[in-house]
Amino acid sequence: MKLELQGKVALVTGGSRGIGAAICRGLAAEGVRVGVGCSGSPEKAAEVVAGIARDFGTEAVALRADLERAEEIAGMFDRLEERFGAVDILVNNAAYCPGGPIEMYSLEEWEKTFRVNVTGAFVACQEFVRRLTAAGRKGKIVNLTSQAAFLGSTSGRLPYDASKGALVSMTRAVAREVAARGINVNAVAPGMVRTEMVADKLAANLDKYLSRIPLNRIAEPEDIANAVVFLVSSAADYITGTTLDVTGGMLMR
Numbered sequence: 001m002k003l004e005l006q007g008k009v010a011l012v013t014g015g016s017r018g019i020g021a022a023i024c025r026g027l028a029a030e031g032v033r034v035g036v037g038c039s040g041s042p043e044k045a046a047e048v049v050a051g052i053a054r055d056f057g058t059e060a061v062a063l064r065a066d067l068e069r070a071e072e073i074a075g076m077f078d079r080l081e082e083r084f085g086a087v088d089i090l091v092n093n094a095a096y097c098p099g100g101p102i103e104m105y106s107l108e109e110w111e112k113t114f115r116v117n118v119t120g121a122f123v124a125c126q127e128f129v130r131r132l133t134a135a136g137r138k139g140k141i142v143n144l145t146s147q148a149a150f151l152g153s154t155s156g157r158l159p160y161d162a163s164k165g166a167l168v169s170m171t172r173a174v175a176r177e178v179a180a181r182g183i184n185v186n187a188v189a190p191g192m193v194r195t196e197m198v199a200d201k202l203a204a205n206l207d208k209y210l211s212r213i214p215l216n217r218i219a220e221p222e223d224i225a226n227a228v229v230f231l232v233s234s235a236a237d238y239i240t241g242t243t244l245d246v247t248g249g250m251l252m253r
Helices: 018-029 042-056 070-084 107-135 158-181 196-211 221-231
Strands: 009-012 033-038 060-064 089-092 139-144 183-190 243-246
Touching: 009 018, 009 070, 018 033, 018 042, 018 089, 018 221, 033 042, 033 070, 042 060, 060 070, 070 107, 089 107, 107 139, 107 158, 107 183, 139 158, 139 221, 158 183, 183 221, 221 243
Parallel strands: 009 033, 009 089, 033 060, 089 139, 139 183, 183 243
Antiparallel strands: none
16 A cells, blocks of 8 residues: 655644654655654654654654744744645644543633634644645645543543534535535544553553453554554545544444
């Protein structure tokens, strides 16, 4: 299967660790030049950039931006284009995920979650579509959502779960609007993934999580990255508006 990604340029938000870092590496392995977006961990982003150069001989650049500020999102595109040329691929992976029971959330936590997870992704999509349309170029967008958008969460992450549901709806709406322009828009919904953020939770509850997963293992970040790489490749040119579940069977729709 030909992916035809060599020489493409991608922006990955939240690319400095976990799933985002795996996506950056997966794209780089196929010859994509990557903008590694980060909000608060420039050292981690620099490590991803260095690892990409070492392991794949592919160019990458760290791009720091506050995803709650539209002008900084536009600035990421500007800097990436100055370095590598026009952007072909956008992966909205960055997320904010506060925890706690419903009655304990402040309105600010709720609004911040939506500003980062939904509004930030919207602004990035808007900026990307504007640039593609002005240049008459085609492109691919993938939004990272979650199985929690469909199943909810038992661990108290209501704002996150709701924001990911909104991102699923936004994916369909944008896909339908821009299809005629040659822009494909899809989403990936991971289940439980082995990352630093959930390492302690996994260690304490591994048997419980495995009992919910028919394939009987926790996903590695690379499992999610593989799905993203497929969706932004030429092999997925006839796919748009869909959410691809990568949950080991925990979510079957």
